[in-house]
Amino acid sequence: MANLKTTFLGVEVKNPVGVASCDFGGHEHLAKRVVEQGIGWLTAKTCHKIDGPHRWPRPYFYSLKKFGPELRDSWVSSQMFNNMPYDEWLENEGPKILKLCRDNGVLFIASVCGIGTDPATWTCLCKDMEDMGCDMIELDTGGPHATFGAIESQADVGAPLAMDPEKAYLVAKACVDSVKVPIIFKCTPQCVNQAAIAMAVEKAGAHAITANNAFYGTWIDHETGSFYGGPYAVGGSIGRPWQLFSLAKFLETTATLKGFPTIGVGGILTWDDCVRYMMAGATLTGLCSSVYSRGVGILADCIEGMNSFMDRKGYKSVEDFRGCVVDQFSYVRDYPREKWMAKQSPILPKFEMKNCTGCGVCETVCPYGAITLKDKKPQLDDTVCMGCGWCMGHCPAKEQVITMVRRDNGHIVWTGRGEHEAWCKED
Numbered sequence: 001m002a003n004l005k006t007t008f009l010g011v012e013v014k015n016p017v018g019v020a021s022c023d024f025g026g027h028e029h030l031a032k033r034v035v036e037q038g039i040g041w042l043t044a045k046t047c048h049k050i051d052g053p054h055r056w057p058r059p060y061f062y063s064l065k066k067f068g069p070e071l072r073d074s075w076v077s078s079q080m081f082n083n084m085p086y087d088e089w090l091e092n093e094g095p096k097i098l099k100l101c102r103d104n105g106v107l108f109i110a111s112v113c114g115i116g117t118d119p120a121t122w123t124c125l126c127k128d129m130e131d132m133g134c135d136m137i138e139l140d141t142g143g144p145h146a147t148f149g150a151i152e153s154q155a156d157v158g159a160p161l162a163m164d165p166e167k168a169y170l171v172a173k174a175c176v177d178s179v180k181v182p183i184i185f186k187c188t189p190q191c192v193n194q195a196a197i198a199m200a201v202e203k204a205g206a207h208a209i210t211a212n213n214a215f216y217g218t219w220i221d222h223e224t225g226s227f228y229g230g231p232y233a234v235g236g237s238i239g240r241p242w243q244l245f246s247l248a249k250f251l252e253t254t255a256t257l258k259g260f261p262t263i264g265v266g267g268i269l270t271w272d273d274c275v276r277y278m279m280a281g282a283t284l285t286g287l288c289s290s291v292y293s294r295g296v297g298i299l300a301d302c303i304e305g306m307n308s309f310m311d312r313k314g315y316k317s318v319e320d321f322r323g324c325v326v327d328q329f330s331y332v333r334d335y336p337r338e339k340w341m342a343k344q345s346p347i348l349p350k351f352e353m354k355n356c357t358g359c360g361v362c363e364t365v366c367p368y369g370a371i372t373l374k375d376k377k378p379q380l381d382d383t384v385c386m387g388c389g390w391c392m393g394h395c396p397a398k399e400q401v402i403t404m405v406r407r408d409n410g411h412i413v414w415t416g417r418g419e420h421e422a423w424c425k426e427d
Contacts, residue, residue: 002310003317004303008041008283009182009207009261011135013107015040016318017274017302020210020265020286021111021140021186024296026082026089028096034291035100037299041107041284043210044097046081046140047089047125048113050157052150053080053143061292062229064219073239073269073293076219078230080149081113081140094132109184110134113143116156117167119174130179136207138184139175141168144216144235162188162213165200172204182207184263187253189215194249195256208261211250214289215242237289243267247280254281255329269294271305281323328419336422346407347387347423351378355399362391362402382407392416 004015018041019025024034026045034042048054060078064071082089094110101108110129114122122139129137146158161167168185176183185201187194189212198209217236221228246266254262264282268274274285290298306318315321338346349362349371358376370385371378378391392402393416404414406423414420 002307002315004040004306004310006040006283006318006322008107008263009136011107013040013284014038014105015303015306016278016282016284017299017306018042018107018284018286019291019299020263020288021046021138022288022291023079024291025097025111026084026093028093028100031097031100033296034299035104035106037296038303039106039299041109041286042097042101043109043138043286044094044111044134046111046113046143047086047094047129048081048157049086049121049125050081050113050115050146050150050154052154053146053157054083054085055149056080056083057230059229060234062219063293064228067219067228071239073237073290075237075289075293076217076229076234077237078145078149078232078234080146080235081143090128090132094134098133107135109136109138111138111140111186113140113146113157114171115154116161117170119171122171122175123178126175126179126183130181134181136182136184137175137179138186138210139171139206140186140213141171141188144188144190144214145233148216148233158188162186162197163191165193165196168197169200169204172201172206176205176207184208184210186213187211187249188213189246189249189266191249194252198253198257198260202257202260208263208283209253209257210263210265210286211253212246212266214266237293238267239289239293240267240269240273243273243276247276250277250282251280251326251329254323254326258326259323268302269298271302271309274302274306275309275321278318278322279325280329281326283322336424338424344383344407345385345387347404347413348382348385348407349380349387349389349391349402350405350410350412351380352399352401352403353377355397355401357397359396361394361396365394366391389414389416389420 021043024030062076064074112125141162143158185206215236219228263284264277265286269290277285363371413423
């Protein structure tokens with residue numbers, strides 16, 4: 001059996017799978033549901049003294065599943081920060097959740113949000129969480145719609161702060177200086193330059209970074225010609241495809257601050273999503289919207305799946321693969337390319353006809369019209385083929401039919417697994 005234990009900010013955690021800030025860290029009976037799944041850590045529902053985000057329009061979860069199978073795990077949500085009065089949570093519910101976590105060996109992280117860059121509105125919350133006994137404190141600076149939920153005079157909360165390195169530095173430093181427990185800064189994906197934010201909060205003395213919070217969004221019901229749910233911008237959960245963007249933003253942080261402690265969240269629905277974030281440098285990986293869309297059992301599935309994966313690959317510890325892709329991360333501007341794209345592609349798809357089922361998918365999806373079927377076998381017009389690889393990614397055959405090869409010598413540059421070869425050497 002693989003060893004899933006890890007250490008985060010000096011605390012041993014029994015496994016890296018946990019639940020990011022949401023309902024399940026707001027009420028003891030909900031926390032119990034996820035703790036029973038064997039998670040290693042839990043972040044509280046964000047506590048605050050902001051006027052507005054504690055009032056959620058009901059209903060507040062709008063699943064988009066009925067609009068198409070590709071939206072199975074997508075939804076918009078007008079739920080915001082903790083809806084319980086601050087003092088009530090601090091005196092009653094918070095301590096109960098903390099005890100539940102302690103009794104079950106689960107790391108408990110508090111979550112707070114102040115008002116804009118006013119340090120006093122942040123530091124008072126941090127001190128309260130420290131006095132309560134929380135292990136660590138996350139600064140929820142990236143709330144996607146707190147800005148739109150707060151009263152106008154307090155609208156400078158949530159994402160606007162997490163997009164400005166100067167503001168991020170001021171808030172992070174004030175919080176770090178106010179308490180002795182570790183401070184974790186939570187990022188927003190709306191930030192254009194997340195690397196700058198990461199460097200600012202590290203300079204401020206923050207101990208770790210969580211990335212990423214959700215986007216905001218809305219939806220239109222085409223049948224009624226009106227909004228679906230509420231007619232406003234609220235939290236947008238995009239499901240697993242959201243991970244594409246979140247991972248890139250996450251790697252901006254881990255590739256900039258190599259070795260800096262991080263919690264990876266955003267689009268995690270399966271065990272391999274957890275592995276993916278850990279390969280990108282995360283110490284802990286958090287699920288949130290997936291627990292709502294697929295149930296609390298998804299947490300145990302992730303833990304079991306990671307165990308099986310590590311046994312299959314021969315990994316004895318999560319440290320055997322954590323951060324393994326960070327040094328490879330770069331921007332496309334740094335990748336070897338043709339000096340100028342040739343009119344006839346030097347890269348072409350090669351078809352293994354014995355494995356081809358003649359389904360015609362490659363012909364259907366080819367954007368350049370380079371593939372046609374003749375007698376249920378693909379024929380390539382290499383004068384218009386752009387060597388894009390689209391056909392290979394869409395081929396449904398069980399045995400591999402398509403590989404990408406060099407036109408001049410047939411050398412394989414991509415099999416559809418891992419990175420493609422940097423075949424082109426720039427001068």
